[in-house]
Amino acid sequence: MKPVIDHPWQLDIDAAWALQRELAAKVRCVEPGPIATVAGVDVAYAKDEMVLVASVVLLDAMTLEVVEAAEAEAAVQFPYVPGLFSFRELPAIMAALEKLSRRPDLVVCDGQGLAHPRRFGLACHLGVLYDLPTLGCAKTRLVGEAAEPASARGSASELVDGEAVVGRVLRTQDGVKPVDVSIGHRITLDAACDWILRLTPRYRLPETTRQADQRVRRRLAALG
DNA sequence: GCGACAG
């Protein structure tokens, strides 16, 4: 699978902010089409953050079984800057996506989507580049404030940043720390939360993220 | 100016 939009990745911080602002205008919040397959992506670091290893898994949306998987490595060429996270991890993720034989109907990202200071987190960036439905499911917050959801699985509260509702804090299992869910591209917040609940029948994090994380660690160990 | 800050 290849992106429908391409842009330089060898840029400085200021150029990245400018490009991000331009791409953010393309984000769409619409009801996604039929979803039969869901992909998950994750990245791990090797050699003291000199090398990135990315993993992409494709799950059957009904059974949550892995039907395809791919990994790829890429040299780090962008620093970790909160807010510009996607410029650091996407090159590796794109290399892994290129090895995927089919286009997923939805991609679950490990990080924020709209719940970002410029409303353009990793999930939005990936979604716009491939024109695919994407959502962000983050373990920790970047921006926004929210009330503590009730302790039962499925409970949620609005994630608000300034005047805007940028996402939802969702409890995926009874008593566990909730995750931050936000739209990436071509999906609605309600649909995004519905999918996260469908993908978390047993654990706090979605099966997509867990499978991708598991495989990326194994690949990292195999490298040495 | 000071603190916060996805992975």
Added chain:
DNA sequence: ATCTTGTCGC
């Protein structure tokens, strides 16, 4: 993200 021991619970 990654570095790490012990500990609580099913």
